[in-house]
Amino acid sequence: MQQALNRKPVIIVTAADLAPQAVALLTDYELVYAGKTPQVPDLIALAWRHDPVAYIVRYSSITAELMDASPSLKVISKHGSGTDTIDKDAARARGIAVTAAVGVNAAAVAEQALAMLLACAKSVVQLNARMHAGHWDKASHKSLExxxxxxxxxxxxxxxxxxxxxxxxxxxxxxxxxxxxxNLLAYIQAVDLDTLWREADAISLHCPLTAENKQLLNADTLARCKKGVIVINTARGGLIDELALLAAVRGGQVAMAGLDSFGVEPMTVPHIFHDQPGFILSPHIGGVTSDAYVNMGVAAAKNTLAVLQSHAPVAA
Structure with a gap:
């Protein structure tokens, strides 16, 4: 451990960068960046070197083993809203706070979901490819209103x-x-899942991933949906049984699927969705806009400071 040799306590950022506005809030700490695609072993090596007081989590998982390699750790702060990559039970057992930047990327992710929905309903990607190939499908194509x-x-x-x-x-x-x-808005009708499967022409997922809802969309629930339903997922890939979704798209039960998250990320290559008609894919960038990047970074920094300052010794 080298914490005693550092002039400032260390915060490890599980990414290659952090918004300058967030960095400006953390001047009392040394920021150590783990790189573009850090893996748990990389983080463990950094932890043994720096003994961080906090992690700001953009990528990778935060495991019990990593926590044990970070004995000074006080807080794990998610740069975003989803904390399913953090072992919260392990953190709780060790007295480590887990925070999330809830709501700050809502506009960005909602817009991505809308873009996916429109792309599926209006065949934007397919028609673009056809046009670039020299085709004019006006006489034969029908979009969904x-x-x-x-x-x-x-x-x-x-x-x-x-x-x-x-x-x-x-x-x-x-x-x-x-x-x-x-306190739902008047135009949102709360229903049970059976009603939702039965009545929805399109389904969009916006919930966190938990043990209870893992693979919520599966062969059984997809079969209960309307034939030709559109599926949009800008939440977590684990909410969907990917093999079941592939079968449902191939069989026509699902007309189109717009997916921004996957069971394994980065997406494995090759993947069962590659080169499959009926899928529009993006690399989990729903919350990645210039505005959300700043907002999430600032929120993660503020959440980190709130915990660390609560642990700060009181001056005599």
């Missing part, structure tokens, strides 16, 4: 409700399932 159709949202937190507002503005009927949501 979303106005008057039903969107089913699973998860009605900041992102889900932001997306609901957009869908309502397009004239869609908005139904949603979230056992924890309160």
């Amino acid at each position: 979303l106005g008057g159709r039903t969107i089913g949202l699973i998860g009605l937190g900041a992102i889900g409700q932001r997306f609901a507002k957009m869908a309502d503005a397009m004239g869609m009927r908005v139904i949603g399932f979230d056992p924890f949501a309160k």
Whole structure:
């Protein structure tokens, strides 16, 4: 351990960078960057070298083994809202706080979900490819009109409700399932999952990944949906049984799937979705905009400081 040799306590950032606005808040700490795609062994090596008081987590998992390699660790601060890559039980057992930048990327992720929905309904990607190949499909192509159709949202937190507002503005009927949501806006109709599967023309996932909802979309639940349903996922890949979704798209039960997250990230190569008609894919960038990058960084820094300052010794 080299913590005693450092002039400042160390915060490890599990990425290659952090917004300058966030860095400016952390001048009392030495920031150590783990690189673009850090893996747990890389972080463990850094932990033994620096004995960090905090992690700001953009990429990689934070495991019990990593916590044990960081005896001065006080807080694990997620640069975003999803904390499923952090072993929260292990953190709780060790008295380590876990925080998240909840809601600060809501606009960015909701816009990505809308972009995915529109791309699926309007065949944007396919028609673009056809046009570049010299085709003119006006006489044969029919897009899907979303106005008057039903969107089913699973998860009605900041992102889900932001997306609901957009869908309502397009004239869609908005139904949603979230056992924890309160004070829903008037145009959101709360329903149970059976109703959502049965009535939704499109389903968009906006919930955290938990042990209870892992592979929520699977062969059974997809079979209960309307034939030709559109599936959008800008939340967590583990919410979907990917093999079941592939079969549902190939069989026509799912018309299109717009996916921004996957069971294993970065996506394995080759992947079962590669070169498959009916899939529009993006590399988990729903929350990655210039504005969200700053907002998430600042929120993560503030959350980190709030915990560290609560542990600071009181001057005599």
